[in-house]
Amino acid sequence: MSYVDEVIESVVKKNPGEPEFHQAVREVLESLKPVVDANEEKYRKEALLERLVEPERVIMFRVPWVDDNGNVQVNKGYRVQFNSAIGPYKGGLRFHPSVYLGIIKFLGFEQIFKNSLTGLPIGGGKGGSDFDPKGKSDREVMAFCQSFMTELYRHIGADTDVPAGDIGVGAREIGFMFGQYKRIRDAYEGVLTGKGLTYGGSLVRTQATGYGLLYLTEELLKLNGKELAGKTVAVSGAGNVAIYAIEKAYQLGAKPVTCSDSAGWIYDPEGIDLAALKEIKEVKRARLTEYKNYRPNAEYHEGKGVWSVKADVALPCATQNELQLEDAKQLVANGCFAVCEGANMPTTLEATEYLQENGVIFAPGKAANAGGVATSALEMSQNSERLSWSFEEVDAKLQGIMVNICHNMADAAKKYGNEGNYVVGANVAGFEKVAEAMLAQGIC
Numbered sequence: 001m002s003y004v005d006e007v008i009e010s011v012v013k014k015n016p017g018e019p020e021f022h023q024a025v026r027e028v029l030e031s032l033k034p035v036v037d038a039n040e041e042k043y044r045k046e047a048l049l050e051r052l053v054e055p056e057r058v059i060m061f062r063v064p065w066v067d068d069n070g071n072v073q074v075n076k077g078y079r080v081q082f083n084s085a086i087g088p089y090k091g092g093l094r095f096h097p098s099v100y101l102g103i104i105k106f107l108g109f110e111q112i113f114k115n116s117l118t119g120l121p122i123g124g125g126k127g128g129s130d131f132d133p134k135g136k137s138d139r140e141v142m143a144f145c146q147s148f149m150t151e152l153y154r155h156i157g158a159d160t161d162v163p164a165g166d167i168g169v170g171a172r173e174i175g176f177m178f179g180q181y182k183r184i185r186d187a188y189e190g191v192l193t194g195k196g197l198t199y200g201g202s203l204v205r206t207q208a209t210g211y212g213l214l215y216l217t218e219e220l221l222k223l224n225g226k227e228l229a230g231k232t233v234a235v236s237g238a239g240n241v242a243i244y245a246i247e248k249a250y251q252l253g254a255k256p257v258t259c260s261d262s263a264g265w266i267y268d269p270e271g272i273d274l275a276a277l278k279e280i281k282e283v284k285r286a287r288l289t290e291y292k293n294y295r296p297n298a299e300y301h302e303g304k305g306v307w308s309v310k311a312d313v314a315l316p317c318a319t320q321n322e323l324q325l326e327d328a329k330q331l332v333a334n335g336c337f338a339v340c341e342g343a344n345m346p347t348t349l350e351a352t353e354y355l356q357e358n359g360v361i362f363a364p365g366k367a368a369n370a371g372g373v374a375t376s377a378l379e380m381s382q383n384s385e386r387l388s389w390s391f392e393e394v395d396a397k398l399q400g401i402m403v404n405i406c407h408n409m410a411d412a413a414k415k416y417g418n419e420g421n422y423v424v425g426a427n428v429a430g431f432e433k434v435a436e437a438m439l440a441q442g443i444c
Ligand SMILES: NC(=O)C1=CN([C@@H]2O[C@H](COP(=O)(O)OP(=O)(O)OC[C@H]3O[C@@H](n4cnc5c(N)ncnc54)[C@H](O)[C@@H]3O)[C@@H](O)[C@H]2O)C=CC1
Pocket: 165, 166, 167, 168, 169, 209, 237, 238, 239, 240, 241, 242, 260, 261, 262, 263, 317, 318, 319, 320, 342, 343, 344, 369, 370, 372, 373
């Protein structure tokens, strides 16, 4: 059995009941085989892969809070500090009822390579809770966030671990958590990113993941002799990533025609009405059923279905494993030629393989959605130097980072004999820097 297969087998055995974590490890390690084979003796001697798949620290805690009816509620809280070889732990917090340890571990593991790909000094971490902000009042969300931070504060800091947002955690939640951290620690520091602009946030962070996804998509299409302008785009999700992916798609001359939430999806052949979408999701925090009030001619369907629409480019921006084999088959049958992941691991392994085998340009999330965390790192830099950069300055840096990621992953794929396989390219390019740093720092 190869070294990679041994480690995958041991991860499955030692981490029972965590299929998403197994999936993420399998996807990364299998694509690293050419690098691992070339360095097997050294890596085995240092147990490099065994250390890579084991988080440096896992923190799990109780989050008690009182709801508007005076009842005590209890949620689970997590922070997985996965790898600090190249910088302080960095990665978002997810508040969603589906959160359990396996989800946070898969996200933290992915974050190691994504953060490395940005070229910035940030390690990998992720956290969250099974708390569901949906349907809660602002007071309840604040009570929860304050309780969450009352435990988390002792494990994080501007130079140790810097959380940010993810599903269910946006500007409102970051604000409540920042306020509580400051109060407990009596320190005004860049301990979280995605902060409001009046208290240390960076311009462009709100838009960064969606914008970055489109910058990379445009560059990757160019690299493959195609262009984004004039193309029809299918987008899933209706949150932070999806909204700003749609916005930038329009700016680059493409036409996004779909979006979705966990209850249903919209097909608007005229192109998604961005102002309506922002009002429904960012202001009213309502369901997509409301979209028909703004655009009576658009279609609303319950359940899943975005990938059945005819589109040239697909951008999954909702959640893990939302694009499955059957969806991939439909996309290919409808002539889709590129899938770029805005969400983390939205495409299953089988669907990814099918897309690649059928000549679809496929950009994995750890490259394609790295613009969010990259801009978070730019927020950290601004906080350290007590300065704020202009929108244009941050946006230009973001664009440069995404173009670099695109070329680095393409070059790495080519170097290891897998030209055009951007899954291999992104994983190898992200891994090489982390591996070198881990080896240089000894057994730790
Ligand atoms: N916010 C960020 O900066 C980054 C987010 N991501 C990833 O992008 C994805 C979306 O995150 P955000 O837009 O930030 O979250 P969000 O909370 O703003 O929006 C999530 C969207 O996905 C939908 N969704 C969630 N679970 C779903 C399910 N089970 N079925 C169908 N739809 C579902 C929600 O209805 C919502 O529209 C996640 O995978 C996240 O990890 C990746 C990089 C950075």
